[in-house]
Amino acid sequence: MKIIVITYRSFIIKRNTMKNTLAIFLTLTFFAIQLNIQAQEFPNIDASPMDLAIARANKNSPPIARVIYSRPQKKGRDIFGELVPYNEVWRTGANEATELTIYTPLLLGKTVLKPGTYTLFTIPNKDKWTIIINSATDIWGAFNYKKEMDVARIKVSCMQAVAPIETLSMIFRPENDGTTLLIGWDDHYVEIPFKTLP
Known part of the structure; x- marks a missing residue:
């Protein structure tokens, strides 16, 4: 043992x-x-990052409207008439078509826009742009644009920018009777007037 x-x-x-x-x-x-x-690994920032602009009567008031869009850059390219052809429906940005949300009834031209989410398309031209508010949403580009889904159309003047705008930009400017959406890129900009209802 x-x-x-x-x-x-x-x-x-x-x-x-x-x-x-x-x-x-x-x-x-x-x-x-x-x-x-x-x-x-997280992906790099998109070449055309997404941004938004919100319209308010003043800093503390509820929103009137909101636009969500992607911001392509000029990068030395000719934009209007070249990269963005004249007389063709444009998504008004890059990637997904630009989304416009209305929070209170607004008048665009002679059309009353009810609260809801829409797509903002444009048809750029040298002197005037056609602004299109369309009821289709969640659209990539303008490939599936359908005119029969238009809710409103107006024409606005295309103006010369004081200085070149490198990145597509949108901003709401408060007005006494509503708000104006400014869209600018390259050496042009347009103003889209939205009126609040009395």
């Missing part, structure tokens, strides 16, 4: 070895998790 004698010293050594093994295992696991987290 064999008798196994475990000395105090051998017990301490085995215990320390187990602690060291556990510590090494936990350290390696931690670094593996960290590497996995750091390895997650």
Whole structure:
């Protein structure tokens, strides 16, 4: 019969070895998790990032309208008549067609726009643009544009910008009787008047 004698010293050594093994295992696991987290890659910013503009009567009032659009850049290119052809329906931006949300009834030309979400298309020309408010939503580009879904159409003058506008820009300007949406790019801009109802 064999008798196994475990000395105090051998017990301490085995215990320390187990602690060291556990510590090494936990350290390696931690670094593996960290590497996995750091390895997650997010896409670069879109070439035509999305932006929005909101119309309010004043800073603390509820919104009147909102536009969500993608902002292509000029990058030395000729825009109107070239990149954006004249006399063709344009998504008024890049990627998805520009989305216009109306929060209170607004008058555009002679048409009353009810609260809701619409698509804003345009037909640029040298002197005038046709502004189109269309009831179709969630559209990529102007490829699926259908004229029969138009809610309103007006023509506005195309004006010369004081300085070139590198990135397509939209902003609402408050008015006493509503708001005006300004759309500018390259060396041109247009103003779209929306009137609030009395």
